[in-house]
Amino acid sequence: MKLVSFLDGQRLGYGAVKDGGIVDLSARLGAEAPTIKDCIATSLGKAALETGRAAPDLALAAVKLLPPVPAPGKILCIGVNYADHAAEMGRKPPPYPTVFTRFADTLAGPGDDLILPRNSADFDYEGELAVVIGRPARHVREADAMAHVAGYSIFQDASVRDFQRHTGQFTPGKNFPATGGFGPWLVTADEIRDPHALSIETMVNGTVRQHGSTADMIFRIPAIIAYLSSFTALHPGDVIATGTPSGVAAGQTPPPWLKAEDVVEVEIGQIGLLRHRVSEEG
Template identity: 75%
Template structure:
């Protein structure tokens, strides 16, 4: 299934994409599926059965798409997780995953605006594969980790580079409001045979800037879940952004920073295409 969260008028809901429309699951699943987090934790089977026997309730163009999980409890991002990106940034591949956090108010859905802040022009793109947790995970072994994955989505980990470089901590440059694209939907794990065999492409204004293979991650998804769950509890709806391949603006001699009016796309095979535009902070 492709699960989406949306706003229609004054109402927020979630559902599954079917035949170019949306089966409104938030109106159908009851207490076990009251929110998309509840659905991921308790009702994916019920949701699949409902989608199989039901026609779409809404057209996609009737709604505004939100991030698939609008307010994750945790957004854990992995830095320099591709060797070619580590090299372009002048960093050695790390011995452990480089982890930083994002806040929920940084996220925007498909079609929404990535907001270039008023106090920096060093606004960079980073296309990534996001992993969404479906089962609570604490002290999980890598061999068991994939059973805790609900699905996958495209992620735009846009970065404010000068703030990122103020110290060794990445958090300031990763947490300006409206800088994290996420969507357009969450593809459930049963539809992705191997998340480490996907091509990821980032385009700005239709021009390809990044192309990588998820096979080239330094730390694969099972290792990330094992490491993260060793120090925190991962819960349904939590998001892991797994890192970006080479090609970012900051790795180029004349960085082609994002500017207002740019269109930015992250496309991952079997997952979908996330498109955002860049606006200027008012």
């Protein structure tokens, strides 16, 4: 299934994409799974049955798509997780995953603008595979980690590089409002046989800037989940951004920073395409 969260007028709902429309699972499952987090945690099987036998309730064009999980409890991001990206940034591959956090209010849904901060022009793109947790995870072994994955999506981990480099901590450069693109949907894990065999491309105004494969991750998804769950509890709906391949603006001379009116797209095989326009902060 491709699960989406949406606004239908003022109503927040979620559903499955089917035949150019949406099967409204929030209405069909009701109190059994009132939010997409509840659906991920307890009702994916029921959601699949409803989607299989139902006609769409809504047209995709009639609703506003939101980030697939609009308010994750945790957004955990993995830095320098591709060797070629580590090299372009002048870093050695790390011995442990490099972890930083994003706040939920940094997210931008599919089609929303990415906001160029008024106090920086060093605005960079980073196309990434996102993993969404489906089962609580604490002290999980690598061998068991994939059983905790609900599905996959696309993440645009846009970075404000000068703020990122103010200290050794990445947090300021990763938490400007509307800089974390997320969507357009969550593809459930049963639809993707091998998440480490997906192409990933980032385009700016139609020109390919990043081209790689999730096969090139330094730390693969089981290792990431095992490490994260060793120091924090993961819950259904939590999001892990797994790192970006080479080709970012900061690795080039001069850096082709994102600017207002640019269109930045991330496409990941078997998932889809996430598109944003860049606009200036008001």
